[in-house]
Amino acid sequence: MNAYTQVLFKNRRPNETILLPEYEKNGGYQGLRAAMKMSPAEVCELVKGSGLRGRGGAGFPTGIKWSFFPADQPGDKYLVCNGDEMEPGTYKDRQLLLADPHQLVEGMAIAAYALQTQIGYIFLRYAYEDCFQRLERAIEEAVEAGYLGGNILGSGFDVELHVHGSAGRYILGEETSQLNGLEGRRPNPRSKPPFPAQRGLFGLPTNVNNVETLATVPHILTHGTAWFQDLALNPESAGTKLFGLSGHLNRTECFELPLGITLREVVEDFGGGVRGGKKFKACLPGGASTPYLNTDHLDVMMDFNPLEEVESRLGTAGVTVFDEDTCMVAVTRNLNQFFARESCGWCTPCRDGLSTISWLLDRIEFGQATNDDLAMLKDQVKNIKGRSFCALAEGAMGPVEALLRLYEDEIKDHIRKGCCPFN
Amino acid sequence: MKELLPQKQIDSFKAKAAAIAHPHELIVDQLRAIQLHHGWVPDDGVLLTAETLGVLPIEVEEVATFYDKIFRREVGKRVIHVCDSICCWSTGAEMITEHLMKTLGIGLGETTADGIFTLLPTCCLGACGDAPAMMIGFTTHGLLTTEKIDAILQRERAAVAAEV
Numbered sequence: 001m002n003a004y005t006q007v008l009f010k011n012r013r014p015n016e017t018i019l020l021p022e023y024e025k026n027g028g029y030q031g032l033r034a035a036m037k038m039s040p041a042e043v044c045e046l047v048k049g050s051g052l053r054g055r056g057g058a059g060f061p062t063g064i065k066w067s068f069f070p071a072d073q074p075g076d077k078y079l080v081c082n083g084d085e086m087e088p089g090t091y092k093d094r095q096l097l098l099a100d101p102h103q104l105v106e107g108m109a110i111a112a113y114a115l116q117t118q119i120g121y122i123f124l125r126y127a128y129e130d131c132f133q134r135l136e137r138a139i140e141e142a143v144e145a146g147y148l149g150g151n152i153l154g155s156g157f158d159v160e161l162h163v164h165g166s167a168g169r170y171i172l173g174e175e176t177s178q179l180n181g182l183e184g185r186r187p188n189p190r191s192k193p194p195f196p197a198q199r200g201l202f203g204l205p206t207n208v209n210n211v212e213t214l215a216t217v218p219h220i221l222t223h224g225t226a227w228f229q230d231l232a233l234n235p236e237s238a239g240t241k242l243f244g245l246s247g248h249l250n251r252t253e254c255f256e257l258p259l260g261i262t263l264r265e266v267v268e269d270f271g272g273g274v275r276g277g278k279k280f281k282a283c284l285p286g287g288a289s290t291p292y293l294n295t296d297h298l299d300v301m302m303d304f305n306p307l308e309e310v311e312s313r314l315g316t317a318g319v320t321v322f323d324e325d326t327c328m329v330a331v332t333r334n335l336n337q338f339f340a341r342e343s344c345g346w347c348t349p350c351r352d353g354l355s356t357i358s359w360l361l362d363r364i365e366f367g368q369a370t371n372d373d374l375a376m377l378k379d380q381v382k383n384i385k386g387r388s389f390c391a392l393a394e395g396a397m398g399p400v401e402a403l404l405r406l407y408e409d410e411i412k413d414h415i416r417k418g419c420c421p422f423n
Numbered sequence: 424m425k426e427l428l429p430q431k432q433i434d435s436f437k438a439k440a441a442a443i444a445h446p447h448e449l450i451v452d453q454l455r456a457i458q459l460h461h462g463w464v465p466d467d468g469v470l471l472t473a474e475t476l477g478v479l480p481i482e483v484e485e486v487a488t489f490y491d492k493i494f495r496r497e498v499g500k501r502v503i504h505v506c507d508s509i510c511c512w513s514t515g516a517e518m519i520t521e522h523l524m525k526t527l528g529i530g531l532g533e534t535t536a537d538g539i540f541t542l543l544p545t546c547c548l549g550a551c552g553d554a555p556a557m558m559i560g561f562t563t564h565g566l567l568t569t570e571k572i573d574a575i576l577q578r579e580r581a582a583v584a585a586e587v
Contacts, residue, residue, distance in 0.1 A: 088508035088547040129561035167490035184447035246510040246551040
């Protein structure tokens with residue numbers, strides 16, 4: 001059914017995990033071998049030239065992030081893989097790790113060499129015990145085969161990987177909170193600057209990348225930058241992306257699709273259309289923090305820049321679809337409750353602001369609100385945006401702003417009728 | 424009192440802590456180990472972790488109380504984390520939660536009188552394609568229906584009975 005080139009999912013089979021011999025047979029670890037024939041700076045340049053953008057949500061160019069890293073500074077430095085993946089609607093990294101974990105191991109070995117870091121941590125959320133076990137096995141296999149450990153592939157370069165199992169909380173996905181979490185400290189976010197590249201884990205230079213980002217790197221080394229760029233349907237972009245479909249669709253699965261595919265194709269061809277024969281109303285295009293898209297956006301390209309042009313974001317590409325009977329106030333209320341509950345409480349705009357927004361959305365949903373509450377909701381969004389310590393509250397405002405921009409009529413309907421018009 | 428952690432594991436944590444420059448990094452690991460063995464982390468578990476790793480009890484406590492999957496109060500033999508995030512909510516999580524509460528006869532945050540189940544709401548479990556979902560232990564159960572839940576609870580009850 002999926003006619004597009006499969007890169008990260010090319011070895012994927014239902015309910016199976018690929019072991020080292022099959023991974024090698026299908027071209028595995030050729031990227032690492034290619035990297036070892038290059039200088040670390042050349043590997044960084046290649047990744048920069050590929051146009052790879054971070055797949056964890058922010059979309060920052062990976063090669064540029066690597067170029068900020070003081071690879072030539074002597075002493076210990078760290079590489080961290082962010083596998084926290086707690087944004088509702090996002091389950092792509094789990095699918096990748098369950099199917100083919102060696103891609104991440106190989107990607108980390110290449111990144112470690114490029115950045116001259118000798119210790120890497122893979123940070124996994126509590127619920128991903130299944131991934132934990134598969135990664136531990138993949139690491140053992142890689143050490144035995146000489147892809148990890150001392151003097152990898154006879155290069156004189158050493159790298160060791162550790163898997164860290166966390167214990168739950170969304171804020172751990174924020175890179176500086178994650179570093180505090182890895183250090184065994186209360187995982188509030190840290191002030192930036194200094195950025196982790198200068199002062200990260202245990203006070204030393206640290207580079208943090210997402211699972212999907214690092215797993216993509218070996219393929220770029222193996223096939224080259226032109227091949228990677230050609231994978232995308234949008235000529236201004238590069239590569240494929242894992243899209244996790246959820247919500248009111250007939251098929252809620254994870255697909256590997258080219259960047260630049262339209263939302264319509266994702267919903268209709270891959271999601272099988274809206275379930276129950278209902279009409280599409282809206283979706284979160286990339287996880288719980290991304291502003292809604294509606295029917296006006298069905299032909300937008302699912303890619304970083306095109307989605308920013310319509311005031312949304314690609315985020316993690318976890319596409320959650322809502323049908324025509326869905327109350328968008330209720331959706332936003334649920335999303336905001338998540339963010340309010342997961343606030344670490346470190347700063348006032350997030351701790352108190354998100355609770356106030358939850359209270360206002362409750363009043364609107366349950367028919368107790370007045371126009372003053374609507375004005376207060378708008379005011380609160382302005383007060384929170386850009387004023388919180390980290391991006392959690394900023395992300396929480398994405399759906400609320402989109403509710404006000406796209407569905408203010410629905411809010412007013414709740415106020416006028418004194419109840420939820422969808423119940 | 425039930426053993427917090429086997430001596431062999433305590434010795435292993437002690438040895439690891441002595442061998443690394445930053446023993447704090449083992450706090451979450453040891454708290455998880457205590458919980459896996461003992462079911463939850465009592466005050467003595469916090470003190471044991473501090474002593475084993477050579478850190479302050481307050482440093483362990485501030486970590487232990489931050490995470491929602493570290494239990495600082497006694498829980499049942501099986502903790503049910505039922506997801507209420509957007510993908511599960513939009514596919515019937517409220518109905519699933521109501522069924523669990525009715526069947527178990529408890530509210531969210533409570534433990535059944537027989538001490539078998541504790542029911543907790545949870546944020547996204549990373550099973551959004553299989554929503555609605557819940558997790559018991561480390562096992563995620565997706566595409567839940569009331570019939571499926573009844574069968575799972577029955578299996579878990581039988582497993583607990585076999586453990587005694």
